[in-house]
Amino acid sequence: MDQNQTHELPKTYDPSQFEDRLYSMWMEKGYFTPDVKDERPPFCIVIPPPNVTGQLHMGHALDETLQDILVRYKRMQGFNTLWVPGTDHAGIATQIKVEENLRVNEGITRYDLGREEFLKRVWDWKDKYGNRIISQLQKLGSSCDFTREAFTMSDNLSDAVRKVFVTLYNKGLIYRGLRITNVCPHCNTVISDAEVDYQEIDGAFWHIRYPIKGEEGKYVVVATTRPETMLGDTAVAVAPGDERFADLVGKTLILPLVGREIPVISDENVDPEFGTGCVKITPAHDPNDYETGLRHNLENIIVIDNTAHITEAGGKYAGMDRFEARKQIVADLEAGGYLVKIEKCTHSVGHCYRCGTILEPVASRQWFVKMKPLAEPAIEAVRRGDTSFIPDRFSKNYFNWMENIKDWCISRQLWWGHRIPAFYCEDCGEITVAEKDVAVCPKCGSHKITQDEDVLDTWFSSALWPFSTLGWPNSTEELKKFYPTSVLVTGYDIITFWVSKMIFMGLEFMGEKPFSHVFIHGLVRDAQGRKMSKSLGNGIDPLEIIDKYGADALRFALATGNSPGNDMRFSDEKIEAARNFANKLWNASRFVRMNLTIDKVELPAADKLAAEDKWILDKFNALVASVTANLDKYEVGVALSALYDFVWDVFCDWYIELTKARLNEKESEGCLIAQNVLAYVLIGTLKLLHPFMPFITEEIYQALPHGAACDLESIMISDFPKYDAALEFPEESADTERLIAVIRAIRARRTEMNVPPSRKTKVYVETKYASSFGEMTYPFFLRLASASEVEVAASFAGVISADDAAQIVTDAATVYLPISELVDTAKEKERLTKELAKTEGEISRLSAKLGNAGFVAKAPAAVVEAERAKLVKYEETAEGIRNALSKLK
């Protein structure tokens, strides 16, 4: 767009008319792509990569909005700014989606296709949904550098994954081991502890007799919620020192239905108070029993497989589904006289967080990351403050997790993901872990090599995100320039899943923290405060909101009132308020635009400025300071509400109104000055607002003449306003504040007395603050206070009779409105007396405070001074009221 070509703004604010056009313009100009060689200080954010499972939801919209605000802010402040976009392959989640799709549309499973063909299908899916996510990011206005778009399974990132795996393996930090892990029979894979979703369900305790060998008719009773696991029992444990069972320890029991002989052991893990005090031990299917098994050298008998069917070891129950087997076993126990009773109970049971299936704990061989050595430096880094959480309380979450961390199970029995780079020799059993595929066994030379079938946990690759996306393991310019990144913006729900892993991986492989700050936001909930979810059907699609209200309104609604770490509700009222604000800004800008006759904006010299000009500049300057300080603290919501108040209450409701008189004096010097100040403040405000509402601010900016200081083709690349001490005008500001207070008081009084706006009255302003009420201010009374005429004097004694006028007292002035027929002297007296009492109350409160030696001695001087100033104002008001009262008959 021609930088000198300005245009009128259309009458209605219609974001659909310009949002896409402006976004394309920014892309074409390459504003989102930084130059790595640029010497200015870097600012970098890597996006928390959305899963390629579907489309963006409100949570993403919030996350991207906050990031874009920071990125645009820093870019305008002159930082060399990079925001890396990308997506996550999301192992299980995506595989399940694609399998579901196959089932519904083609009636087949992944096994029908085979691994290779299935993966092709997943890649097709990824292309489709990955692109959709990118275009949604763009709709929101995200200023990501799309030339650096990343994907966790791209070649480059896969190289990084392999290198990390091999390095950790060689350091002994990755090992293969037998553990009780949670298996999802539906997904047919192990899932990590963090992916277990515990839910309370109604279940039962089955009390079962286990006969004692060689003691006819004697038995112990155990209680279990999962009777089918008895097939794998290899002991019964009692608490050490439990006198009831002391003589049992060492005896042998006969496992019912199975006939296996199992010992009674004593183990500290048993709570004698709970259940029967005797615990059946199934080391292969319960984490606690597994530990007990290790202590007592018990055999692990796996009786349930990964699909929740009974294994060969389960004898006659082999092949049965676990719940079918449970039924049968209970029936058989009952028939055999082993069942004592069934006791109803509710207990919490692990469910798959993806598909909701009840999980089965199974002992199996898996790959693990040894966490202790990695966690320690990661804890230290946060403790030292290398990386800090905003708000700080989330560091407690982090410590709590990291200090109690368990080894991380990283293998998954899936097809979609990074295949584990471990190669097994069928001849000699050698395991080779290598970055490059292995074809020949390095130990025996055999060619019978098979790669591990499993893939890595999806968080393994996203743990490397802050450096893999910048080119690691290659030593790139990007890494040198932008690592460590500046801030990570994410929700509190994935601090443990993801943030903690990036921290220890970054420290391990880059030798440095991955980011300086972790800016945590909450969840976006629905209008009733419920989590948005598919099952509830209460999700709101950000794209629909954008279509209806515009991306700026959506961004505003998400950013305003949002405070770090706290959940927020999204409602129609909120988005409407946001749209209304955009509309307000649009119309104010339209007003300024249509009154401009100048083609360059230049701030007039101070001595040319009217008091209200200085007032608005002073206010604007304070706004700059506030917005900057709050953005620097990640107080995005506070910064934005300061902008809202300024635009609506200060700029529109007062300043614009105050300029109208001058603007109507066409071609006068005052008119030109007002135009310049209006445009100057508007342009500055647009810049402050641009990070939050990029589209509307750009569209308006394009329509305005800019002038020497801001003669740019886009607001995006303009400088963010800086606080300027030369724009402080405390005295003139005070003058204008007094004026505003008086106008407000007149309006209030007129409303109270039911004087219709059409009824104009003369206004007598009795004041000692002549500078606040000079002749230049008379038009303000005519326009804003329904005045027909204005007179200002130090005293109106003998000019107007108080009994015929409504008297309005502020600290700066007493105003007389001659509306004799509406004035009831008795009422007037009563009202003033009441007001006086209230004012005197304040005076005595303040006097007491100021008379308190402790206060004067200990409070900061500025606070004491402010209280004194307040007291003076109240005293002036009180005096005014007394005066007014004395004039009444």
Added chain:
RNA sequence: GGAGGCAUAGCUCAGUUGGUUAGAGCGCACGGUUCACAUCCGUGAGGUCGAGAGUUCAAGUCUCCCUGUCUCCACCA
């Protein structure tokens, strides 16, 4: 069981290291066809800041305790 959050106007929420007469949006009441905007303008009502105690010259803000509510982590056979 361990950790943490929240509780402020009818509703939804701000309130930054303690320091004006505690604010906003929506809603409500009254009044407005002012030439930017009815997606608007003006005026107003409405709060003992969950209960109690403490620290301090000063507490919505800090400490303790209680109540209600939500979240995360662990998880009992």
